Amino acid sequence: MNVQCELCPKRCDVAPGESGECRIRVNLDGKLLAVTYGYPCSVHVDPVEKKPVFHFLPGTSTFSLATVGCNLHCLNCQNWEISQQNPEDVPASPLPPEDVVRLAQKHGCRSVSYTYTDPVVYYEYTLDCCRRVREGGLKNVLVTAGYINAEPWRELLREVDAARIDLKSMSDAFYRDVCGATLNPVLAALTTARSMVPLVEVIHLVIPTLNDRDEDLTQLCRWIKENLGPDAPLHFSRFFPQYRMHNLPPTPLSTLERAKQIAETEGLRYIYMGNISERESANTYCPSCRNLLIRRSGYRVLENHLREGRCPKCRSEIYGIWK
Ligand code: SF4
Ligand code: SF4
16 A cells, blocks of 8 residues: 655655655555664764854754755755665664764764754654753754655754754745755745744855856845844855766855845845855854854854853844853
8 A cells, every 4th residue: 555655745655665755764564664763874973063053052063963865856965875875775873862862972962963864854763863862951953955844844843952954045946956846845944943943044055057146145035034034044055066966167256255245235144155265254243243253264163252142242142052
């Protein structure tokens, strides 16, 4: 008997013994099971800045894990060797949720990040880990493209402290052609996350000719301001040719600078540029008095002047989780 998966908007109709589009949710005897449960293929201790999440416990380590699988198929996927593979083709080791907490604590991490592929497809493992992690006194960071149906999304978000969500474009055609997905569920996931999670940061990969026109960037910034608020940190990330997208050049620095200017004009308060070596592009400044709050170099925090989540100079409150 086929089973329909209700986890993400693809709503795959999965035949017995087959998997859905994400490759890991398999119809076994009429029940859909995520076969990667408890078997991450990637486990690392990262600076939380690497996610990138900049308004969350700066300078701390986050225990980062992923299983194989993703419900999107981005032509430019950086992690295609684990996101676009069958589970049986990628080595993985057992790591039950209780051991995730233990290992995270052992490595001095303040949080666990679900990242690299997309944690919404290994949903049950993510959720069970999140619950254990909170019981263990740590925080949860979700790194996702946000392509998930409303009900499971809300259940997961109850356990999440910070979400870093991709907004790849404001064009449904882009989502269809480049990612094998659609736009509206992502917008809905973003607004729901903003209403439920203490911290939401957005990343936008700027790809030459595909989403880098002034009007594209203006529309994106405007949507973020109107729906997530001007405080939502926005990371413009530089594209490099990879996976199935080798026909386009890396994003020129001038494009990222133009994107940043547009975001400022539209009234966003925390704008970053990623995947580049320009030092100041990763610093946090007070949006009220422009005082330097956090100086970063790469993923390292060199200075942190915040005092109890406020600018030490003008005392403005800065959006984020700081302790
Ligand atoms: S989570 Fe996987 S199996 Fe379920 S609908 Fe999405 S792609 Fe299909
Ligand atoms: S959503 Fe992320 S992990 Fe999934 S295919 Fe796209 S870039 Fe890769």
